[in-house]
Amino acid sequence: MSAPFVRELTFFRLKRSVILGIKSLWMHKLRSFLTALGIVFGVASVISMLAIGEGASYEAQQQIKELGSQNIILESVKPTNTTTAGEQERSLILEYGLTYRDITQIQATVPGVSVTVPGRRIKDFLWGGANSVDGVALGTVSWFPSMKNRDLVRGRFFKEMEMKDRSPVCVLTESLARQLYPLKDPVGQTVRMQTSYFRVVGVIEDDPAVAASSEDMKGSSESGEGMEMMIPISTLEDHFGEVLFKYRSGSFEAEKVELHEVTARIEDPDQVMPAALAIQHILERNHSEVDYKMTVPLDLLRRAERTKQIFNIVLGSIAAISLLVGGIGIMNIMLATVTERTREIGIRRALGAKKKDIVFQFLIETVILSGAGGILGVALGLGVPIMVTYFAGMVTIIQFWAPTIAFGISVTIGVLFGIYPAFRAADMNPVEALRHE
Numbered sequence: 001m002s003a004p005f006v007r008e009l010t011f012f013r014l015k016r017s018v019i020l021g022i023k024s025l026w027m028h029k030l031r032s033f034l035t036a037l038g039i040v041f042g043v044a045s046v047i048s049m050l051a052i053g054e055g056a057s058y059e060a061q062q063q064i065k066e067l068g069s070q071n072i073i074l075e076s077v078k079p080t081n082t083t084t085a086g087e088q089e090r091s092l093i094l095e096y097g098l099t100y101r102d103i104t105q106i107q108a109t110v111p112g113v114s115v116t117v118p119g120r121r122i123k124d125f126l127w128g129g130a131n132s133v134d135g136v137a138l139g140t141v142s143w144f145p146s147m148k149n150r151d152l153v154r155g156r157f158f159k160e161m162e163m164k165d166r167s168p169v170c171v172l173t174e175s176l177a178r179q180l181y182p183l184k185d186p187v188g189q190t191v192r193m194q195t196s197y198f199r200v201v202g203v204i205e206d207d208p209a210v211a212a213s214s215e216d217m218k219g220s221s222e223s224g225e226g227m228e229m230m231i232p233i234s235t236l237e238d239h240f241g242e243v244l245f246k247y248r249s250g251s252f253e254a255e256k257v258e259l260h261e262v263t264a265r266i267e268d269p270d271q272v273m274p275a276a277l278a279i280q281h282i283l284e285r286n287h288s289e290v291d292y293k294m295t296v297p298l299d300l301l302r303r304a305e306r307t308k309q310i311f312n313i314v315l316g317s318i319a320a321i322s323l324l325v326g327g328i329g330i331m332n333i334m335l336a337t338v339t340e341r342t343r344e345i346g347i348r349r350a351l352g353a354k355k356k357d358i359v360f361q362f363l364i365e366t367v368i369l370s371g372a373g374g375i376l377g378v379a380l381g382l383g384v385p386i387m388v389t390y391f392a393g394m395v396t397i398i399q400f401w402a403p404t405i406a407f408g409i410s411v412t413i414g415v416l417f418g419i420y421p422a423f424r425a426a427d428m429n430p431v432e433a434l435r436h437e
Contacts, residue, residue, distance in 0.1 A: 024365060039369075039374060040376045041377065042410065046406040053315045054308075073294070075292065077291055098260070103118060106279055110264075113267075119140045120259055126193055128180025134227070137170075138231070142160045147265065153202075156201055157230075158171060158201060163234050172203050175227055187203065188200060338425045355426040362421055362425050363422050378403045378407055
């Protein structure tokens with residue numbers, strides 16, 4: 001026989017087997033549909049779980065990247081055991097946290113530190129006209145926006161000359177500007193804190209990390225989240241002094257904190273971790289107790305990536321179990337089908353059908369069953385992340401390979417779990433099969 005004739009005959013046999021398989025499954029529509037549901041939900045769970053896990057990991061990594069992969073962030077932390085009873089009697093001022101001495105030594109001894117951004121915070125009521133907000137005055141430097149990757153929305157940031165002159169100027173975050181001047185352009189207006197007045201020269205975007213954490217929180221103006229007024233650090237020291245006094249609800253606190261936060265940028269990304277160890281050593285030497293916290297975004301990013309890998313493996317394993325259960329369902333129903341069609345198998349063998357024809361016919365049916373379930377599962381799996389994003393507001397990311405792999409696994413499972421029923425049907429004795437009632 002010629003090659004074209006063989007190809008045409010093979011195609012005809014395949015086409016006939018597919019048509020017979022569809023007819024056989026269609027005769028028991030409900031049973032076939034219920035059998036395919038295991039594959040449908042297994043494939044859908046693979047795609048949707050990976051999409052949700054990928055989205056959650058992406059959000060976490062973006063928040064970490066906002067901190068800067070080449071930055072090292074230091075923060076002052078109030079120690080738990082501050083003073084003894086005798087010391088409290090001698091001094092009512094609590095002194096702790098980062099100092100200018102720390103910054104000087106870090107810049108002088110740690111190689112690769114290109115720039116530092118100090119910050120000092122005072123929390124109190126901010127007044128803009130008749131409106132007031134419980135906010136924060138952040139004393140910082142003129143290169144704060146470029147260091148923190150924050151864009152100006154309106155106006156400008158204060159300049160180095162204004163830092164030297166201790167000018168009473170300020171820059172508001174978007175949230176604070178909306179609260180204090182909802183109907184006016186805040187640039188050119190004044191903001192009062194205690195007895196000091198500051199002229200607004202610009203509006204800067206909110207901190208992305210703070211905005212994400214307080215997005216679903218009500219009353220953010222009361223909690224002070226994102227309500228920041230940035231002024232030159234020299235101006236803050238000139239107006240409020242070294243000791244910070246707090247009068248709230250009949251209570252009184254006095255704290256002396258030179259710097260509440262310091263951000264150091266390392267020139268070479270490969271030197272970030274060694275620089276962090278060197279900074280840790282300097283702080284341990286300068287501070288008798290742990291009244292500081294160090295955050296290395298690069299280290300957090302690496303941990304987030306490792307967590308993402310573990311998360312995907314766990315979610316993939318759970319979804320794989322669903323597919324496995326679906327495959328067991330297919331094997332179960334095909335074994336029942338073999339028993340029901342015993343006489344049909346005997347007739348086909350008596351008419352000249354070979355064992356491989358019987359095997360091929362049953363495998364075709366399992367592939368059709370698992371393939372149809374896989375297609376429905378892919379459609380459902382693509383729809384679930386969209387609904388999660390729409391109703392829950394979560395970011396979901398569908399990787400291009402996820403539907404392909406999920407569908408391929410569903411078909412593979414159909415073949416693997418259909419092999420045993422197919423060979424069991426092919427191994428039947430034709431004479432005994434014809435006698436079967």
